[in-house]
Amino acid sequence: MTGQVRTVDGRVAGRRGQATRQKLLDCLGEMLSSSPYRDVKVIDVARKAGTSPATFYQYFPDVEGAVLEIAEEMAKEGAGLTALVSGRSWAGKAGWQTSEELVDGFLDFWRKHDAILRVVDLGAAEGDKRFNKIRLKILNSVTGSLTESVKELQSKGRIDKDISPAALAGSLVVLLASVASHQKGFQSWGVKQAELRPTLAQLVHLGVTGKKPTK
Amino acid sequence: MTGQVRTVDGRVAGRRGQATRQKLLDCLGEMLSSSPYRDVKVIDVARKAGTSPATFYQYFPDVEGAVLEIAEEMAKEGAGLTALVSGRSWAGKAGWQTSEELVDGFLDFWRKHDAILRVVDLGAAEGDKRFNKIRLKILNSVTGSLTESVKELQSKGRIDKDISPAALAGSLVVLLASVASHQKGFQSWGVKQAELRPTLAQLVHLGVTGKKPTK
DNA sequence: TCGGTAAGCTGACTGCATGACAGGACAAGT
DNA sequence: ACTTGTCCTGTCATGCAGTCAGCTTACCGA
Incomplete structure (x- = not known):
């Protein structure tokens, strides 16, 4: 039922990938608590998670997509x-x-x-x-x-x-x-x-x- | 009490200025009805009002400021x-x-x-x-x-x-x-x-x- | 009528975020 | 060591944010 977690380009995410993905979600969650929704930027979330914007886009189409998650x-x-x-x-x-x-x-x-x-x-x-x-x-x-x-x-x-x-x-x-x-x-x-x-x-x-x- | 309407840089708005300002507010209002708040761009509001982004910033500090208005x-x-x-x-x-x-x-x-x-x-x-x-x-x-x-x-x-x-x-x-x-x-x-x-x-x-x- | 002055607008610019891509780094199996 | 597939990032084109100098327009007093 709950298919494997996949990246935007279709690859199957492994252990490390899932961890990164989750970290991005966690950081996004924190950012939403501390700053207005309109001002939450991908680049900030990525920085907070100690990774790069490109990585974010590997797992989510955009901020909204991650929020839905x-x-x-x-x-x-x-x-x-x-x-x-x-x-x-x-x-x-x-x-x-x-x-x-x-x-x-x-x-x-x-x-x-x-x-x-x-x-x-x-x-x-x-x-x-x-x-x-x-x-x-x-x-x-x-x-x-x-x-x-x-x-x-x-x-x-x-x-x-x-x-x-x-x-x-x-x-x-x-x-x-x-x-x-x-x-x-x-x-x-x-x-x-x-x-x-x-x-x-x-x-x-x-x-x-x-x-x-x-x- | 209700001081004159002023531009961001301190000028007093006249008839024409007030009209432009109001038009920007009207267009912003329409945009808010038709698209998500997060996606409302200054440039779109300005275009819709038939003016330029720079003009928008003459009357409002940012989108939020105009919304407050x-x-x-x-x-x-x-x-x-x-x-x-x-x-x-x-x-x-x-x-x-x-x-x-x-x-x-x-x-x-x-x-x-x-x-x-x-x-x-x-x-x-x-x-x-x-x-x-x-x-x-x-x-x-x-x-x-x-x-x-x-x-x-x-x-x-x-x-x-x-x-x-x-x-x-x-x-x-x-x-x-x-x-x-x-x-x-x-x-x-x-x-x-x-x-x-x-x-x-x-x-x-x-x-x-x-x-x-x-x- | 004619400047003078302030209001009104915009082109052009800088800086930053977005989003796409190719390719490097890394781990695991053979 | 080599291959394979996952994982990450440097780089780049694009587009918007926000600022400024300077041009145009309207108003007003002489």
Whole structure:
């Protein structure tokens, strides 16, 4: 399934080559954290990795191509976020705990992949299908499970019939994603990190169950 | 207060100069809508405006500087979003209407300024204070009013005391903003445009009042 | 009407990044 | 030692960034 790693000109990469490739990806990742995406240059990445620009182009068509590579990697890890929702209960105290853990898991993941997620978000918003696919892969892992939960509760009459479960689940997930990526922005509103957690958990619980949580 | 428009080298811009400057801004705006931010070149903007790169640099230090200019302009318009919340009622049917109109107004604004908002969002997420300031200026116009509404309802005991009004208002506003900027992404979840509106309105109403809306 | 002055624009230049290529260095097997 | 295939880099053509001197245009007072 996962074919061998290949260079741009078709050769099969060996041990040494893979190491170089990975080093380039790592350095690119670091650069994305420290400088604006628009200013990241191939030459800088190469220098940081102790190699030459030509080497970079042996493994990636351009900066964007390498970013996609990092993003794919992250998306694999992101698939694990499903566990935050699937098989969890939304009733009573357990429901509140589900909410809290979902929020925590999400914020942690976003904090960890902060820089690369910014770029993925931009690419997706600009209409690039490859980036959108990656973004969806991550969000879907949560949205899918959440949609099921909403449908179930809706069938019990707890949520209005004219609400689309997918739209609701999607909105909540997007809410988490964007709060996560603008955590710093909240500080300007005098909102502390610690206040964000319960607020989001409350919103999620309200959205999914239509009820205030019992703690 | 608003000093005269000046060129980079300190000259005062006259009628013709202002027109050229504006044309450059317009063309940059168009380019941002049609191609990725990273690929927008000064030379292309200049060509599109029927002038030379050197002229561009007479009015702006670089692409980012010009983008900030467009963004400031947009932020002024965005200040008008306050009207969507301030002085509105959150009780009964009127509350539901407030919710709906807030969502509509927000989505419209975002759709209209789609391209530039993407860049502002990126800049803010990357930690650039100037972009963050602009982003906050827009969001604050709504968050401020919404925070007041939440505080008022909280004092009536309708919302838990341990919820920070600012955090709640901020989260809701950020929810609107991010759903707006990824409207296309929702289509992949099989969510139609028309379903988004009521879902968001419901979430906003739930968040602010803690109750399901009466329609 | 006629300079004088400041605004407005651009050609030309330097420097740097991109991206392609050919060929050298190196490791492994025979 | 020789061959083979991987791996890296020097070099080069191309194109954009950003600066400057100098030319053109518009305005204004005498």
